[in-house]
Amino acid sequence: MSAPTTTAPAASAPPAGRRRGAGPAAPPRGRRRTPLLLLLPAAVILIPLVAYPIYQLGLLSVLDFGQAQASGGVPTRFVGFDNYRGILTDQQFWTVLAQTVGFAAFCVVATLVVGAALAVLLTRIGRTARLVLTTASMAAWAAPAMTGSTVWSFLFDTNLGLVNDLLVKLGLSGFHEYNWFYDKWTAFLIVGAVVVWHSYPFVMVTLYAGINAIPAEILEAASLDGANTWTTFRRVTAPMLRPILTIVVIQSVIWDFKVFTQIYVMTTGGGIAGQNLVLNVYAYQKAFASSQYGLGAAIGVIMLLILVIPTALYIRTLRRTGNEL
Amino acid sequence: MNTRSRWRLAANSTAYLVAVVAAFPIFWMVLSAFKPKGEVQSLHPRPWTTHPTLESFRQVLGVDGFGRYFLNSVVIALAVVVLSGVVVFLAAVAVTRFRFRFRTTVMVMFLIAQMIPVEALTIPLFFMFRDAGRFAPGIGLNTLASLILVQLAFSLPFGIWMMRGFVAAVPVSIEEAAQIDGASRTRILWRILLPLVAPGLAATSVFSFIAAWNDFVFAKTFIISATQNQTLPSALLVFFKPDENDWGGIMAASTLMTLPVLVFFVAVQRKLVSGLAGAVKD
Numbered sequence: 358m359s360a361p362t363t364t365a366p367a368a369s370a371p372p373a374g375r376r377r378g379a380g381p382a383a384p385p386r387g388r389r390r391t392p393l394l395l396l397l398p399a400a401v402i403l404i405p406l407v408a409y410p411i412y413q414l415g416l417l418s419v420l421d422f423g424q425a426q427a428s429g430g431v432p433t434r435f436v437g438f439d440n441y442r443g444i445l446t447d448q449q450f451w452t453v454l455a456q457t458v459g460f461a462a463f464c465v466v467a468t469l470v471v472g473a474a475l476a477v478l479l480t481r482i483g484r485t486a487r488l489v490l491t492t493a494s495m496a497a498w499a500a501p502a503m504t505g506s507t508v509w510s511f512l513f514d515t516n517l518g519l520v521n522d523l524l525v526k527l528g529l530s531g532f533h534e535y536n537w538f539y540d541k542w543t544a545f546l547i548v549g550a551v552v553v554w555h556s557y558p559f560v561m562v563t564l565y566a567g568i569n570a571i572p573a574e575i576l577e578a579a580s581l582d583g584a585n586t587w588t589t590f591r592r593v594t595a596p597m598l599r600p601i602l603t604i605v606v607i608q609s610v611i612w613d614f615k616v617f618t619q620i621y622v623m624t625t626g627g628g629i630a631g632q633n634l635v636l637n638v639y640a641y642q643k644a645f646a647s648s649q650y651g652l653g654a655a656i657g658v659i660m661l662l663i664l665v666i667p668t669a670l671y672i673r674t675l676r677r678t679g680n681e682l
Numbered sequence: 683m684n685t686r687s688r689w690r691l692a693a694n695s696t697a698y699l700v701a702v703v704a705a706f707p708i709f710w711m712v713l714s715a716f717k718p719k720g721e722v723q724s725l726h727p728r729p730w731t732t733h734p735t736l737e738s739f740r741q742v743l744g745v746d747g748f749g750r751y752f753l754n755s756v757v758i759a760l761a762v763v764v765l766s767g768v769v770v771f772l773a774a775v776a777v778t779r780f781r782f783r784f785r786t787t788v789m790v791m792f793l794i795a796q797m798i799p800v801e802a803l804t805i806p807l808f809f810m811f812r813d814a815g816r817f818a819p820g821i822g823l824n825t826l827a828s829l830i831l832v833q834l835a836f837s838l839p840f841g842i843w844m845m846r847g848f849v850a851a852v853p854v855s856i857e858e859a860a861q862i863d864g865a866s867r868t869r870i871l872w873r874i875l876l877p878l879v880a881p882g883l884a885a886t887s888v889f890s891f892i893a894a895w896n897d898f899v900f901a902k903t904f905i906i907s908a909t910q911n912q913t914l915p916s917a918l919l920v921f922f923k924p925d926e927n928d929w930g931g932i933m934a935a936s937t938l939m940t941l942p943v944l945v946f947f948v949a950v951q952r953k954l955v956s957g958l959a960g961a962v963k964d
Contacts, residue, residue, distance in 0.1 A: 391867070395776035396788065398769040399838055406807070406835035407795050413806030427809070478697055481690070486697040492948060493701035496708050499947035501896040503915040504936035508711040511929050519710065519727045554704065615799040618898045618915075625922070637801045644805045645903065657802030668797045672790060 411661070417654035424648035440655035449631070450639075450656075457614065457635040460545055464613040467553045469606060472560025479565045491562070498558035506622040509551045513537045538624055541632040548619050548633070556612065560605050567601040568594065600674070607671045611664060617641070636660050711940065714933035715739065722930040738934035748935055750910060751917040755895060755939075758826055758913060762833045762894040763887045766841055770886055771876065773838070774845035779854075795839035804903050807832060811904060824908035832900050837890035844889070848882025849875070888950055895943055914939045 418440055425431040444450045475494070479487055497505075513520050515536045524532035538544045571594060579589045617637045620627065627634040627642060634642070636656060644653025714722050716734040721727075742748040777789060808823070815822015822828065852875060860870050876883075898915040905911050914935070921932040 389782065392776040392780035392782045392785075395772040395780075399773040399842065402769065402831070402835050403795065403838060406831060407798070407803070407839075410803045410806040410810065411798070413810065414803060417806060417809075475700060478693060478700075481693045482697045483690070483694055486694040490697040490701045490704075491951065493705040495947050495951045496944055497704045499892070499943045500708060500940050501892070501915065501943060503896065503898055503918055504711065504940045505707070507918065507932050507936045508707045511714065511927075511933065512707065512710060514927070514929070516725060517723060517727065517929060519729075522726055554707070558704075611797050615801070617801050618896070621898070622919070622922075637799055641801055641804065641899070645808075650805055650809075653805050654802075657799070657805060660799050660802050664797050664799065665794075668794055671797075672793060 414654050414657050417651055418658045420651050422651035427648065427650060440651045444652060444655050453634045453636055453639045460549065460635055461610060461613040464549050464552045465609045467549065468556045468560055468609055471553060472557040473564055475561045476564035476568060480568055494558035494561060497554050502555065502618040503622065505551050505555055506619050509547060510623050513547055539629065541628065544624050544628055544633050548623050551619050552613060552616055556609065563601060563605055567598050571597050603674045607667050610667050614664060711933050712937050714929060715937040717930065719930045738930040742931050742935045748917065748938060751912050751914050752938060754826060754911060755913045758829050758833065759891050759894040761830045762837060763891050765834050766837045766890045767883055767887055769838060770841035770845050771883060773842045774849045775871065775875065778846050778849045792839040792842050796843065800836050801899050804899055808903055823904050823906060824911055826911055828904050829900055833894040833897055837893050841886045841890055844886050845882055848879045852878045884950060888947065892943060
């Protein structure tokens, strides 16, 4: 789960909320060493376990590194960009890349539409209904990716699944023993549904919090000025929500681009003949299933490079909304 | 009935309908876990059972040894929550309460670390832990420690970003007052700031707990031979058979895996939502 709650809230912070000691008000307190000491435990963990592996990933990607090299029998050999050349000239890579982008785009749009619609709905309903909807969504949010995958697989099982049985009972006899995971698109559709089911609650809750944070006086003032609902939304609500919305979008892009468990479990490792592979699973399979660690690492590096774009956008958005990093 | 209350009724009904759809998979999972084997493997599944049984739970906990995997998952998740709580708190204080050179760089690095597709790092991490295991078997492959370390590392960047907002929301004046009263720096940190940001720490721990509890890829990759050190998510794969899946077992194991998080999440949901709302208002 990647739910960047902090950033979203902080982004909408009105100037009044500048209590973090930013700007000239910040007293130069304490010795210079103190912040570094406080950061030391984090550095001790992050440098060897995140920074160094990134370097190692880059290194592996320019080596000829397969089963023989991994077991130490054969010395590793520097091959330059051969792994990258191999990947970029492989038709399957481009198919997988297109699928990854398409799948992530579908999940992001669906998550946002559902999450935003429900956030608005939450503002229009009674206490009990709100509690019920929030609790049910929390349940979907809390369900581990693994269990989400297992139960949805069961619901859509060819022979024993509830969905096929219901569809047949509704008269759609074509769904008798229908295999949802046999076809590439229906398989992606169901995995996408699970991803959306897991991630809409975060969008819903964050946007709902954002809507509630809009001071009532502003909305009142708008209505006193004679603005109707639509104008108020367009001229007041939407602009005030934009920072949160941007961050929710970018986070969803990053998160959905990295989906692994659902694909791996529901399509048993990437679907029939790899038809449901996304980059993440593709890299993993190249490395651990076919022992082509060098190739897997090269795919990993390409993924990192692709994710740099939304990350850079994210940082820019944070700064533009007046957030100090 | 006027238009307004009719709208309200429609909105409420929609909310209940969505709630039912959202909760249905969870309901189905728990129900199927309690169904007798014959009913789970039925061609015409029913949304109720007249003979609830613990048969599937007995099987997964007894025959398949899920108790052990459950315990492993608990140990890992708790270790990650406690350790990352301390580290996140200290780091969040550093980046919110102090100005220092490279502060922005450090923040950007945390942000980038948060975006990294962790699965891509499984490859180098696998070899690192394999090699580390030659010198220090306690943290090599097949150990719970390796999973704790990896989860700890990946929970920190996000935790620090989240915690930052909570620390920033505490007025500096409180600390200054304590300082004037003669409290030491360490005392201010643990006795004054920590209790004030405890709700934030609770919210952060929800995310690190869930991430550690959900981890599938590292458990699957690192625990290769010492099967007694498997965790719930990777052990669940055992039930997927090429011919016919044992859905009763899968659903019982999934229920065991979901319930702790579910209970935890629903228990803190008000805090989580109000924490989010509070942070937004700030």
